[in-house]
Structure formats: structure tokens, C-alpha cells
Amino acid sequence: xxxxxxxxxxxxxxxxxxxxxxxxxxxxxxxxxxxxxxxxxxxxxxxxxxxxxxxxxxxxxxxxxxxxxxxxxxxxxxxxxxxxxxxxxxxxxxxxxxxxxxxxxxxxxxxxxxxxxxxxxxxxxxxxxxxxxxxxxxxxxxxxxxxxxxxxxxxxxxxxxxxxxxx
Numbered sequence: 001x002x003x004x005x006x007x008x009x010x011x012x013x014x015x016x017x018x019x020x021x022x023x024x025x026x027x028x029x030x031x032x033x034x035x036x037x038x039x040x041x042x043x044x045x046x047x048x049x050x051x052x053x054x055x056x057x058x059x060x061x062x063x064x065x066x067x068x069x070x071x072x073x074x075x076x077x078x079x080x081x082x083x084x085x086x087x088x089x090x091x092x093x094x095x096x097x098x099x100x101x102x103x104x105x106x107x108x109x110x111x112x113x114x115x116x117x118x119x120x121x122x123x124x125x126x127x128x129x130x131x132x133x134x135x136x137x138x139x140x141x142x143x144x145x146x147x148x149x150x151x152x153x154x155x156x157x158x159x160x161x162x163x164x165x166x167x
Contacts, residue, residue: 020068024107027052027062027074034071035064038092045151047088052076055087061111065104072100075108084112086122101131105138113167120167123160125150132161140165 027035032052039046055076056062061084065072073091077084086108091100112120123146124131132142140163148157 020070022065022067022072022103025064025066027056027064027076029053029056031064031071035074038071038074038090041093042090044153051088060087061108063104063107063111065100065107070095073104075104077108077112079112079115079117082117083119083121084108084115084117086120089122101134102138105134109165109167118167120165122163123149124163126159126161132163135163135165138165 025031032049035052036046036049039052052062055078058078061077061079062074064074071092072095073089075086075090076088077086089101089104089108091098091104109120120140122135122140124135126145136142142161143164144162146160146162149160150158152158
């Protein structure tokens with residue numbers, strides 16, 4: 001039996017990367033530093049630690065989307081009478097444009113339906129056209145605006161677009 005010259009041997013097949021488990025977890029104080037790192041990297045006017053701890057203390061739905069130990073994104077939502085108000089939804093900048101916002105929105109809608117909500121509501125910065133597009137492709141419709149709703153640079157304020165989704 002003769003040996004195959006190295007120049008003709010097929011390269012060793014590389015093993016595919018091990019699949020990473022993607023899962024939802026409830027936000028806890030133990031996750032807060034990691035979440036705040038993402039929040040501060042994603043927004044010019046991020047939520048504070050107090051905003052998140054207040055949301056948890058109020059019983060709002062605070063879910064993290066995790067891949068292994070990596071935080072892909074999260075949402076915070078408030079249940080009302082037959083409606084859910086999305087207060088914060090964020091995809092970590094490293095994982096944006098990979099479809100994770102849609103995963104978060106699907107999970108939010110499932111959670112809301114499970115609580116007999118008939119509507120999802122949200123506000124989005126008027127300048128955030130990319131997010132508006134994601135919401136619109138998910139079925140949300142523009143229903144109004146809130147003047148000077150968001151803080152902006154140099155003490156200014158920015159309008160919000162109000163959007164809703166019937167469930």
C-alpha cells in the first residue's frame with residue numbers, strides 16, 4: 001500500500017461549531033451589570049439601573065435572550081387591561097441585523113396572548129427608521145405620535161411614533 005502524497009490528500013474536515021443554546025431567562029439583579037453594558041452601548045439616552053430595578057420591582061415582564069452566556073437582547077413590558085405596553089426592547093449591537101429583534105417580538109406577543117392581551121403598544125423615536133421598519137414588518141401600525149417624548153442631544157426633545165399591534 002503506497003502513501004498518498006501530502007499534496008493530493010484531502011484536507012481534514014473541520015468539525016462544525018457546537019450549537020449554542022438560545023433561551024429566554026427572567027432578568028435578575030445578577031444579570032443587571034451585563035444588561036447595563038448592552039443598554040449603554042446601544043443608546044445615546046439609555047435606561048438607568050434604577051429604571052430596570054423599578055421595572056422588576058413593579059412586576060413588569062423582563063426577559064433576556066441568551067446564547068450560552070452571551071446576552072443577545074432583552075425586552076421589558078408592562079401588562080395593562082387587555083393590552084401590553086413594550087417599554088424597552090434592545091438587541092446588543094454585536095448581534096443586530098441577525099433577526100433577534102423579531103425573536104424578541106415573537107416572544108413578547110406569545111407572552112401577551114397568554115395574558116389575554118388584545119393589543120401591543122410601543123413608542124419609538126421618530127428618527128429610528130430602522131426600528132420602525134422592524135415593527136412594521138412585524139405587523140405594527142403607526143397610530144399617532146407623542147411630541148417631545150424622548151430626551152435628545154443638548155437638552156432637546158424628540159418626538160415618538162406610537163405604534164400598535166392587534167393580537
